Amino acid sequence: MNQWQNFTKGFIRQNPVLVLLLGFCPTIGVSTSVVNGLGMGLAATFVLVMSNIVISIVKDFIPDQVRIPSYIVVIAAFVTMVELLMAGFAPALHAQLGIFLPLIVVNCIILGRAEAFASKNTVFSSIIDGLGMGLGFTLTLAVVGMIREGLGNGSLLGFKLFPGDGALVFILAPGGFLVIGYLIAVVNMIIKRQEK
């Protein structure tokens, strides 16, 4: 597999949310608007790339039995950094994301990539993998955010698309589940069609 394929695999073919079915909680929790989705996605991408770098460097020194706790500590350190940086420079977004920011620690995408990729590959390909997967996650969040903001609020990035309020249910909890459910079905169909 060349580095370009390594980079783009996270967008559709191995999309972390829609195909690998990881990281649903933040996806449904913060994708009520495009801006929130992008903020969360970029924060997770940063943590993913940084933890992939550190883990692929130290992978040979960590005994096998304690690798999962060690990975979690590395990830938690970067999450704390993101939290403090965001509280300082983007307090509004920090308040919007709320509890989902510290919960990046237990986001299975990040631990999943550490275990499945960074612990077996070189630093450079781990960076590419982290970037690709992180951007795939961000893209998914932005698309879900776009659908939910458009249908639920009648707006896109804050601009009104049509007058009126839209169907509030898409902003609320049930809309998140429904939109992602149908998105996965669409991706399933695309992948099936490509295989034929």
Add this chain to the structure above:
Amino acid sequence: MEYILIIISAVFVNNIVLTRFLGICPFLGVSTRFSTACGMGGGVIFVMTLATLVTYLVNVYVLAPLGIGFMQTVTYILVIAALVQMVEIIMKKVSPPLYQALGVYLPLITTNCTILGVAILVIQNKFNLMESIVFAIANALGFTLALIIFAGIREQLEFSDIPEALRGAPIALITAGLLSLAFMGFAGIVK
């Protein structure tokens, strides 16, 4: 009275899975059978109560006096991971039947975001010790309730004819959406 409000609020009105969106991975992963749903629910009730108690004490007696609140995330996840590991070892030794029933779910619980989520929510809501414990038990019950209802529905779903693209995760998420819609009926009971 206050405790009853906390319980009703956490189980029905602000259900941790269907309204707060925490713990969706185990919610989708282990809800295919009724019996595994009960096992996972039992494990979560046990670990969440214990973890919230310990992290609350760590926060009050270690993090707050030292003024290192920013270490919260790192400390909590370590405490939870260590606790789950310890519970597993003790349970294996003391009560093999209980270990048989809950053991396989324990490692999964470390990365269950409801545990860390509730530990952080307790601090954010500024609960005292008793309120925190009640809140933890109520949230674990809410998780178990959602999980068991969902497992019941999915067992029935197996017999229905589903379009090919919707099989598996998509239909499960759509079902969860409808279940969440039903739980919205409770909104407004408790402020």
